[in-house]
Amino acid sequence: MKKAFLFLSLLCLxxxxxxxxxxxxxxxxxxxxxxxTTQGNKYFQGEWVGDSILFKAYTNHSQVADSIYVxxxxxxGDGTITVQSAYMNTFGEVSLKWRLGTGSFxxxxxxxxxxxxxxxxxxxxxxxxxxxxDGWDPSASGPDAGMSGLVADTVNxxxxxxxxxTLYRQGEKYFIWNAVTDANVIxxxxxxxxxxxVIYISTWSGELIKSTDHGLSWDKCxxxxxxxxxxxxVYVSNDNYVxxxxxxxxxxxxxDGGSTWTDIDPQSxxxxxxxxxxxxxxxxxxxxxxxxxxxxNRSFDNGLxxxxxxxxxxxxxxxxxxxxxxxxxxxxxxxxxxxSTDYGLTFTSVYSVFPQWNTSMENTxxxxxxxxxxxxxxxxxxxxxxxxxxxxxxxxYRNSDLFNLFIDHNGVLIAKTLSTNTVFYYKNSx
Amino acid sequence: MKNFKLSIILLLLLLCYSxxxxxxxxxxxxxxxxxxxxxxxxxxxxxxxxxxxxEGLSLGxxxxxxxxxxTGIGFSTVSYEHKNQxxxxxxxxxxxxxxxxxxxxxxxYYQGGSYMDFSxxxxxxxxxxxxxxxxxxxxxxxxxxxxAKGHGSNPNYYYYNSYYSDYKDFTKNDxxxxxxSGVSYPLSDRIDLSLNLNYITGRKxxxxxxAMRHGSSEITIGVNYNFIKKNKLNSNPEPQSDSxxxxxxxxxxxxxNYSWSTFESGSDKYSPLSGPSLxxxxxxxxxxxxxxxxxxxxxxxxxxxxxxxxSFYRYQERGGQEYLVDTKIIxxxxxxxxxxxxxxxxxxxVFFNTGPWLGLKLNSRTVGLAYNEINSGSVYRYTKNVVYxxxxxxxxxxxxxxxxSGGVSFLVFNNYKVDLSAQFSAGFRDLFEKKxxxxxxxxxxxxxMRLRTMSLHLGITLPSGKR
Numbered sequence: 001m002k003k004a005f006l007f008l009s010l011l012c013l014x015x016x017x018x019x020x021x022x023x024x025x026x027x028x029x030x031x032x033x034x035x036x037t038t039q040g041n042k043y044f045q046g047e048w049v050g051d052s053i054l055f056k057a058y059t060n061h062s063q064v065a066d067s068i069y070v071x072x073x074x075x076x077g078d079g080t081i082t083v084q085s086a087y088m089n090t091f092g093e094v095s096l097k098w099r100l101g102t103g104s105f106x107x108x109x110x111x112x113x114x115x116x117x118x119x120x121x122x123x124x125x126x127x128x129x130x131x132x133x134d135g136w137d138p139s140a141s142g143p144d145a146g147m148s149g150l151v152a153d154t155v156n157x158x159x160x161x162x163x164x165x166t167l168y169r170q171g172e173k174y175f176i177w178n179a180v181t182d183a184n185v186i187x188x189x190x191x192x193x194x195x196x197x198v199i200y201i202s203t204w205s206g207e208l209i210k211s212t213d214h215g216l217s218w219d220k221c222x223x224x225x226x227x228x229x230x231x232x233x234v235y236v237s238n239d240n241y242v243x244x245x246x247x248x249x250x251x252x253x254x255x256d257g258g259s260t261w262t263d264i265d266p267q268s269x270x271x272x273x274x275x276x277x278x279x280x281x282x283x284x285x286x287x288x289x290x291x292x293x294x295x296x297n298r299s300f301d302n303g304l305x306x307x308x309x310x311x312x313x314x315x316x317x318x319x320x321x322x323x324x325x326x327x328x329x330x331x332x333x334x335x336x337x338x339x340s341t342d343y344g345l346t347f348t349s350v351y352s353v354f355p356q357w358n359t360s361m362e363n364t365x366x367x368x369x370x371x372x373x374x375x376x377x378x379x380x381x382x383x384x385x386x387x388x389x390x391x392x393x394x395x396x397y398r399n400s401d402l403f404n405l406f407i408d409h410n411g412v413l414i415a416k417t418l419s420t421n422t423v424f425y426y427k428n429s430x
Numbered sequence: 431m432k433n434f435k436l437s438i439i440l441l442l443l444l445l446c447y448s449x450x451x452x453x454x455x456x457x458x459x460x461x462x463x464x465x466x467x468x469x470x471x472x473x474x475x476x477x478x479x480x481x482x483x484x485e486g487l488s489l490g491x492x493x494x495x496x497x498x499x500x501t502g503i504g505f506s507t508v509s510y511e512h513k514n515q516x517x518x519x520x521x522x523x524x525x526x527x528x529x530x531x532x533x534x535x536x537x538x539y540y541q542g543g544s545y546m547d548f549s550x551x552x553x554x555x556x557x558x559x560x561x562x563x564x565x566x567x568x569x570x571x572x573x574x575x576x577x578a579k580g581h582g583s584n585p586n587y588y589y590y591n592s593y594y595s596d597y598k599d600f601t602k603n604d605x606x607x608x609x610x611s612g613v614s615y616p617l618s619d620r621i622d623l624s625l626n627l628n629y630i631t632g633r634k635x636x637x638x639x640x641a642m643r644h645g646s647s648e649i650t651i652g653v654n655y656n657f658i659k660k661n662k663l664n665s666n667p668e669p670q671s672d673s674x675x676x677x678x679x680x681x682x683x684x685x686x687n688y689s690w691s692t693f694e695s696g697s698d699k700y701s702p703l704s705g706p707s708l709x710x711x712x713x714x715x716x717x718x719x720x721x722x723x724x725x726x727x728x729x730x731x732x733x734x735x736x737x738x739x740x741s742f743y744r745y746q747e748r749g750g751q752e753y754l755v756d757t758k759i760i761x762x763x764x765x766x767x768x769x770x771x772x773x774x775x776x777x778x779x780v781f782f783n784t785g786p787w788l789g790l791k792l793n794s795r796t797v798g799l800a801y802n803e804i805n806s807g808s809v810y811r812y813t814k815n816v817v818y819x820x821x822x823x824x825x826x827x828x829x830x831x832x833x834x835s836g837g838v839s840f841l842v843f844n845n846y847k848v849d850l851s852a853q854f855s856a857g858f859r860d861l862f863e864k865k866x867x868x869x870x871x872x873x874x875x876x877x878x879m880r881l882r883t884m885s886l887h888l889g890i891t892l893p894s895g896k897r
Contacts, residue, residue: 020797022818023514026813
């Protein structure tokens with residue numbers, strides 16, 4: 001009995017002295033999977049995503065990577081892939097090809113990963129964008145998302161844009177933009193082009209730079225306001241005059257491509273009416289609408305004196321076509337487009353829309369081929385073959401976020417939103 | 431230093447006093463080893479029970495054969511070591527966009543470790559109870575005043591232990607309780623050899639920004655010198671009945687516990703846990719073979735958890751990172767029973783015990799394994815966590831309950847009584863400290879857990895009155 005008691009006591013002691021190991025963490029399996037193709041790349045619908053796509057596993061452990069089984073499928077879009085399933089090779093890689101479909105702008109290729117026992121581990125996705133014809137597709141990443149100005153030279157087939165203080169030239173694909181580096185192009189702010197395809201860039205330091213060889217070289221013009229080191233506003237009128245404006249200086253123009261500058265407006269105080277648009281009419285007079293409301297003026301002495309014209313409603317934008325027909329946008333009853341065929345003496349209401357919000361108007365009237373594309377901020381884009389004919393108007397793209405509209409040298413419409421860094425592309429197939 | 435000198439002077443005075451009036455005095459010297467057992471620690475990590483020396487001089491005064499007081503002076507060094515592991519609570523981002531096609535780097539799990547050691551001068555003030563038998567049984571309990579004479583620490587880089595860095599924050603004086611039990615064996619008329627188990631628990635926080643308190647268990651061997659011969663002490667023995675039924679006896683018992691939890695929900699996720707039980711009981715005769723039993727039993731109780739859970743010590747799913755948990759939640763108690771033992775027939779023979787008990791928590795921890803699977807984005811990671819977390823903070827300091835036991839006793843070798851019994855014990859209090867738990871997981875306090883225990887015990891009662 002003594003032995004039994006001692007044995008039991010000893011057993012209890014042994015159990016009570018049970019040792020437990022110190023806390024620790026060990027990684028038994030550790031994989032990371034990735035497509036070796038940049039996420040968010042942009043392609044055309046129906047295009048192959050590169051020459052091939054490499055799907056790769058990384059691990060710092062001793063697992064054999066070829067024990068990984070991968071199932072590929074198209075998660076979004078209706079493209080095709082050349083490999084549906086495969087085991088990874090000893091380098092932990094699988095290659096395949098992916099041809100984008102036409103089903104959607106967002107296209108996704110998914111890889112579902114399993115171990116040898118068939119246990120699902122995780123999945124990885126490659127997401128790209130596929131631009132289509134005859135549809136509006138966004139770009140919220142890349143330099144184009146911050147686009148603030150664009151010019152297109154349809155003769156030399158080039159398009160330039162300014163975005164985030166950088167000059168870009170459009171690449172082979174209209175949504176691809178390549179930065180332009182030039183010693184004279186420093187902190188560009190605005191970009192304009194005249195009818196002789198001379199491109200003007202103004203900078204944040206008030207310099208004016210131009211290129212007469214469709215962007216191959218850039219030269220400084222005479223500084224419009226030598227004593228001003230801040231930015232200026234620039235407008236190129238249809239007679240190739242370059243107009244500059246600064247709130248603390250008088251409006252000036254250059255008739256010789258920025259070599260010399262002439263002050264205007266010694267008496268009428270047109271500078272106080274803000275930066276606006278100026279058109280040379282066929283009779284030699286100038287028509288000007290300031291950036292402030294209801295300031296339509298005409299000058300018969302090349303800008304020395306101005307006569308104010310009466311506008312309907314609260315006008316803020318004019319456009320003059322090749323027939324000297326004046327179109328005026330006014331914020332009365334929504335936004336109404338008026339037409340005048342008597343040099344602004346009388347206006348006739350043509351078409352009205354009701355935008356969700358009002359603001360200043362930038363590139364409003366854009367012509368490509370036989371059609372005008374008119375962007376009304378807060379409403380969207382109207383399309384018309386004759387802006388003076390109300391029956392010719394159609395609602396082309398209703399998007400109340402839009403603020404500005406450009407057309408590249410191929411006729412691709414590029415619309416910029418006001419509040420978000422997004423542009424929308426529209427390529428017309430016809 | 432001032433306290434140390436005072437302690438020495440006090441000891442010398444006491445020794446002089448004992449020499450002058452030696453009739454009832456005992457003095458002794460003990461030496462042993464302590465195992466640190468820190469209290470009040472936060473939840474998480476492993477506090478290792480580190481060994482350290484314990485030495486002491488004791489001076490006792492006996493009022494009679496059974497009751498006395500004891501004081502003395504002790505020297506000990508207590509070392510604490512904390513080991514922890516960074517648990518990765520959030521999915522890990524590898525920055526594995528194709529923009530960064532670089533090989534990934536393993537996640538780093540830091541092994542945290544910190545050390546503290548304290549050297550104490552200790553002065554106990556104890557009440558001693560002696561039960562004469564073939565091997566004399568001693569129990570002592572009382573106050574312990576400790577004066578830290580030195581300390582050192584090695585804080586690691588882990589923020590959890592950052593409050594160790596300011597050494598001057600350590601409290602130098604401590605006050606606590608000491609519980610001791612042991613046996614002594616006479617080597618001669620004046621000299622005894624003793625073996626004692628001591629449990630020391632400090633009551634003062636020893637760091638300003640932490641609830642931690644000192645604690646340790648000791649095992650010591652001592653030699654005691656009696657200033658009066660045993661035969662003199664026994665020269666005028668009190669009249670005693672020859673019947674063992676009229677003597678106080680001590681039963682030493684050992685057994686196995688089988689404990690389980692009673693969660694009100696999710697109980698299928700829990701399973702029982704087995705553990706040891708070791709202790710003694712003092713059997714005080716009440717007459718007619720009826721005894722009042724009390725003493726101390728060290729019992730290991732708890733339960734096992736096996737399921738997917740966010741917590742390692744109780745089932746929890748709140749939508750966070752989950753682990754496949756396979757852990758044991760272990761709590762050690764010092765159980766003090768207050769039982770009535772009734773014979774069912776002639777004694778020794780079949781008996782039945784019942785009564786309340788008080789369980790004082792000694793320590794509590796979670797041990798085991800927890801596996802975690804992360805598939806976040808294109809990352810898959812499978813980790814194994816070896817869990818050792820002290821969870822004393824979330825466990826209630828004590829439990830009370832009721833037990834029933836029944837068994838059979840019989841005599842062997844004529845003088846030794848052996849008990850073989852089965853016992854069922856039910857705790858009444860929630861295992862978890864509600865306030866602490868609600869800070870960690872407010873939703874979890876709705877679930878109450880109580881422990882139930884089945885035990886098998888083998889006890890042996892030594893012949894009494896042999897000294």
